[in-house]
Amino acid sequence: DIQMTQSPSSLSASVGDRVTITCRASQSISSYLNWYQQKPGKAPKLLIYAASSLQSGVPSRFSGSGSGTDFTLTISSLQPEDFATYYCQQSYSTAMYTFGQGTKLEIK
Amino acid sequence: QVQLVQSGAEVKKPGASVKVSCKASGYTFTSYGISWVRQAPGQGLEWMGWISAYNGNTNYAQKLQGRVTMTTDTSTSTAYMELRSLRSDDTAVYYCAREIEGPPYYFDYWGQGTLVTVSS
Numbered sequence: 343d344i345q346m347t348q349s350p351s352s353l354s355a356s357v358g359d360r361v362t363i364t365c366r367a368s369q370s371i372s373s374y375l376n377w378y379q380q381k382p383g384k385a386p387k388l389l390i391y392a393a394s395s396l397q398s399g400v401p402s403r404f405s406g407s408g409s410g411t412d413f414t415l416t417i418s419s420l421q422p423e424d425f426a427t428y429y430c431q432q433s434y435s436t437a438m439y440t441f442g443q444g445t446k447l448e449i450k
Numbered sequence: 451q452v453q454l455v456q457s458g459a460e461v462k463k464p465g466a467s468v469k470v471s472c473k474a475s476g477y478t479f480t481s482y483g484i485s486w487v488r489q490a491p492g493q494g495l496e497w498m499g500w501i502s503a504y505n506g507n508t509n510y511a512q513k514l515q516g517r518v519t520m521t522t523d524t525s526t527s528t529a530y531m532e533l534r535s536l537r538s539d540d541t542a543v544y545y546c547a548r549e550i551e552g553p554p555y556y557f558d559y560w561g562q563g564t565l566v567t568v569s570s
Contacts, residue, residue, distance in 0.1 A: 385560035392554040433555035439497040
């Protein structure tokens with residue numbers, strides 16, 4: 343299975359900060375990398391697909407980049423509603439999709 | 451608007467089975483796949499498998515092979531996930547998600563989740 347490793351596991355930041363979360367795959371996954379946001383007690387929400395494509399309706403302060411094994415999710419200016427847990431997911435291996443362990447973004 | 455509405459919470463004893471439903475609306479059901487993802491309490495997301503709503507083809511995570519069955523009923527636009535021989539570590543929130551059948555592949559809409567508790 344392709345292992346996905348996110349860093350950091352948790353992060354404290356303030357409203358207005360620029361934040362970057364990284365995701366590393368155990369092998370090349372081309373650009374088949376998706377990012378989801380999950381708030382407590384809620385289902386995940388798609389933010390970015392195919393590494394850098396912004397899902398319809400998602401604010402433009404979210405952006406994704408990378409290819410191969412290294413990817414980043416950037417929030418350009420944190421808003422109060424952005425405090426949540428973020429997951430990356432590889433869809434390169436359709437036999438077995440895998441998620442990162444999550445990054446919990448907390449208010450400083 | 452696209453909606454996936456799941457069945458309610460379940461409490462099961464070890465060794466029992468559970469069947470969770472996911473009713474889709476707002477789109478052509480047979481044009482997309484459905485994946486199932488679970489999340490144990492306080493843990494991350496685990497993909498369980500996928501079913502094509504077009505032809506019923508399935509692909510299950512290896513660790514669940516033999517215990518999980520995914521089906522669809524196109525007449526009611528409903529997907530089902532059955533998990534057998536339940537163990538305490540199957541306690542989790544189970545989500546269905548609409549899968550864009552690319553490439554690229556991704557989950558663009560999710561159900562609200564169904565809590566399955568396995569306890570004696």
